[in-house]
Amino acid sequence: MNHRSxxxxxxxxxxxxxxxxLVKGQLESLGYRLVDRDAGAxxxxxxxxxxxxxxxxxxxxxxxxxSNRKRAGEEIILGVLGCMAERDGHDLLRRHPEVDLMCGxxxxxxxxxxxxxxxxxxxxxxxxxxQIDERVAxxxxxxxxxxxxxxxxxxxxxxxLSRAFNPDPGARAAGRSAYVRITRGCNKFCTYCVVPHTxxxxxxxxxxxxxEECRTLADRGVIEITLLGQTVNHYCYTxxxxxxxxxxxxxxxxxxxxxxxxxxxxxxxxxxxxxxxxLLELIHxxxxxxxxxxxxxxxxxxxxxxxxxxxxxxxxxxxxLHVPAQSGSDRILKLMNRGYSLGQYLEFIDRAQAxxxxxxxxxxxxxxxxxxxEEDFEDTIRLLRRVPFKNNFIFKYSERPGTVARRRFEDDxxxxxxxxxxxxxxAVQAEVSAEVHARWVGRTTEVLVEQVSKQERSRGKRHxxxxxxxxxxxxxxGGAALEPQPGAGEGVGAEEPxxxxxxxxxxxxxxxxxxxxxxxxxxxxxxxxxxxVHIEDSSAxxxxxxxx
Ligand code: SAH
Ligand code: SF4
Ligand code: F3S
Numbered sequence: 001m002n003h004r005s006x007x008x009x010x011x012x013x014x015x016x017x018x019x020x021x022l023v024k025g026q027l028e029s030l031g032y033r034l035v036d037r038d039a040g041a042x043x044x045x046x047x048x049x050x051x052x053x054x055x056x057x058x059x060x061x062x063x064x065x066x067s068n069r070k071r072a073g074e075e076i077i078l079g080v081l082g083c084m085a086e087r088d089g090h091d092l093l094r095r096h097p098e099v100d101l102m103c104g105x106x107x108x109x110x111x112x113x114x115x116x117x118x119x120x121x122x123x124x125x126x127x128x129x130x131q132i133d134e135r136v137a138x139x140x141x142x143x144x145x146x147x148x149x150x151x152x153x154x155x156x157x158x159x160x161l162s163r164a165f166n167p168d169p170g171a172r173a174a175g176r177s178a179y180v181r182i183t184r185g186c187n188k189f190c191t192y193c194v195v196p197h198t199x200x201x202x203x204x205x206x207x208x209x210x211x212e213e214c215r216t217l218a219d220r221g222v223i224e225i226t227l228l229g230q231t232v233n234h235y236c237y238t239x240x241x242x243x244x245x246x247x248x249x250x251x252x253x254x255x256x257x258x259x260x261x262x263x264x265x266x267x268x269x270x271x272x273x274x275x276x277x278x279l280l281e282l283i284h285x286x287x288x289x290x291x292x293x294x295x296x297x298x299x300x301x302x303x304x305x306x307x308x309x310x311x312x313x314x315x316x317x318x319x320x321l322h323v324p325a326q327s328g329s330d331r332i333l334k335l336m337n338r339g340y341s342l343g344q345y346l347e348f349i350d351r352a353q354a355x356x357x358x359x360x361x362x363x364x365x366x367x368x369x370x371x372x373x374e375e376d377f378e379d380t381i382r383l384l385r386r387v388p389f390k391n392n393f394i395f396k397y398s399e400r401p402g403t404v405a406r407r408r409f410e411d412d413x414x415x416x417x418x419x420x421x422x423x424x425x426x427a428v429q430a431e432v433s434a435e436v437h438a439r440w441v442g443r444t445t446e447v448l449v450e451q452v453s454k455q456e457r458s459r460g461k462r463h464x465x466x467x468x469x470x471x472x473x474x475x476x477x478g479g480a481a482l483e484p485q486p487g488a489g490e491g492v493g494a495e496e497p498x499x500x501x502x503x504x505x506x507x508x509x510x511x512x513x514x515x516x517x518x519x520x521x522x523x524x525x526x527x528x529x530x531x532x533v534h535i536e537d538s539s540a541x542x543x544x545x546x547x548x
Contacts, residue, residue, distance in 0.1 A: 012049025360509025
C-alpha cells in the first residue's frame with residue numbers, strides 16, 4: 001500500500017476543478033494521502049491553465065518555489081498537469097529539469113503510472129533522454145482525434161465513470177453541489193483560444209452514462225449539478241455509432257469537424273440522437289432529487305428553441321445562461337472566428353428572453369483584441385448597455401502560442417489601452433449589474449445557501465484574534481466562491497460577533513444573496529439547503545434579504 005502524501009493545487013476553469021477531483025479520487029484509491037499544504041508533501045502537483053499568460057505565470061511562480069526547495073535538497077516529486085503541460089510539452093521539461101512529470105488533460109488516467117515510473121527511476125539519472133517518455137503523458141497530435149472515433153473511447157472516459165464522489169462537508173454548499181462533464185474538448189477554434197489545442201477535439205459522452213453519474217451524485221446527497229462543456233449546448237449524441245468497450249458505448253467525437261462531417265453521424269438517416277434539450281429533460285425527469293440543474297459554458301449559435309423551451313418548462317433547470325459574446329463589433333467577431341454577428345447574438349438574446357421568464361444572462365468579453373479600435377470598443381459598450389447581463393468576465397487580450405491570432409495578427413493594442421478599456425467596461429458592467437440586481441428587490445426567491453459569507457469569516461477571524469478565546473466556534477467553509485470582494489458587501493463592518501451570522505448563497509439565476517440568520521437558528525445547518533428568501537436590498541454585485 002502506498003502512503004505517500006500528495007498536494008494538488010488547481011488553476012483555471014471548472015473543467016480543471018473536476019479533473020482535479022477525479023485525479024484525487026484515483027490517487028486516494030491507490031493509497032496516496034491527499035494533504036492541504038505543500039509543506040511536507042512527497043508529491044506536489046499543479047493542475048494548470050493556459051488560457052491567458054497571467055494564468056500560466058501564476059503556475060510558474062508556484063513551480064519556481066518548489067524547484068528552489070528541490071535544489072536545496074528536499075525530495076519532492078513535482079508534476080505539472082493540465083493545459084499548460086499539454087501546450088508546452090516536452091520542451092518545458094527539458095528547460096525545467098526540476099519538473100518530474102507532465103500530464104495533459106486528456107491523459108490524466110495515466111497519472112498513477114507516471115508517478116510509479118518516477119519512483120522506480122529515483123536514484124538513477126532522471127534527465128536521461130530515454131526516461132523522459134516515461135515521465136510525460138501528453139496528447140500531442142493524438143489529442144485532435146479527427147482521424148478516428150476509436151480514440152474517444154479510451155480510459156479517460158473510464159476515469160469519469162469510476163468517479164468516487166465523497167461529499168466534503170467543508171466544501172461550498174457543504175458538498176451538495178457537483179460538476180458533471182457532458183462534453184470534452186472544443187471544435188470551434190476561436191482564433192485567440194488555446195483550448196482546442198490543449199483539450200483536443202470535441203467528444204460527447206453517452207446520455208446513459210451522464211444520467212447514471214447524476215443518479216450516483218444524487219444518492220450521495222448532491223442537490224445541485226452543473227453540467228460542463230466548453231460549448232455545452234452543442235451536445236448531441238448519436239446512438240449506436242460510438243466506440244464500445246465490453247459492449248458499453250463510450251464517448252463519441254462531436255459534430256463540427258470538417259472531416260467528421262464527411263461521415264456526418266448526426267444526419268445519418270434513421271440514427272437516433274439525444275440532443276442537448278433532450279439530455280436536460282432526461283436528467284430532470286430521471287433524477288428529481290437534483291433540485292438545481294445548471295450548465296456552462298454555452299455558445300450563442302448553438303441554442304435551439306427546443307433547448308430554451310425545456311429550460312423554461314422544467315422547474316429544476318436553472319434559468320441561467322452563461323453565453324459569452326466576446327465583442328460587440330462585427331469586424332472583431334469575424335477576426336475572432338466566433339461564427340456569429342452582433343445581430344445574431346442579439347437575436348439569440350431576444351429569443352431567450354421571450355421564451356424563459358426571468359432568464360439570467362452572464363458573459364465574457366475580451367478587450368484589446370488585435371486591431372480593436374475605439375469604435376470597435378464602443379460597439380462592445382453598446383452591447384453591454386443593450387443586454388441585461390448580470391455579470392461579464394472581462395479579459396484583456398493575451399496572445400497565446402499556437403493560436404491563429406498569434407500567427408496572423410500583431411498584438412497591437414498597447415497594454416495601457418487594454419487596461420483603460422478594461423476599466424471602462426467594468427464601470428459600465430457595474431451599472432448594468434446594479435440595474436439587474438435592483439429588479440429583484442421586494443421579491444421572494446429560492447436561495448441555495450453555500451457558506452458563511454466571506455465578511456463574516458474575516459470578521460470571525462479578526463474577532464477571535466482579538467479575543468483569543470479558546471474553543472470559540474469559527475465557521476469556515478472551503479471552496480472558491482465568486483463572492484463580491486469584502487467592502488462591496490452588505491454593510492457588515494462591526495468586529496463584534498452579532499446576534500446573527502451572515503450567510504451567502506445563490507438564486508436559480510446565479511445571483512449572489514447575503515442573508516442574516518440569527519445564531520439561535522443554527523445558521524450552519526442551513527448550508528447546503530435551499531431556502532426561501534425575501535430580497536430587501538441590492539448592490540451591483542449582490543442581493544440581500546431575510547429568510548421567510
Ligand atoms: N468555452 C468557453 C470559454 C473558454 S475560455 C466559451 O467559448 O465561451 C474562457 C474565456 O477566456 C473566454 O470566454 C474568453 O473570454 C477568455 N479568453 C480565452 N482566450 C483568451 C485570450 N487569449 N486572451 C484573453 N482572454 C481569453
Ligand atoms: Fe475557446 Fe472558442 Fe472553444 Fe470557447 S468556443 S473554448 S473560446 S475555441
Ligand atoms: Fe484553462 Fe484549460 Fe480550462 S486552458 S480555461 S484549464 S480548458
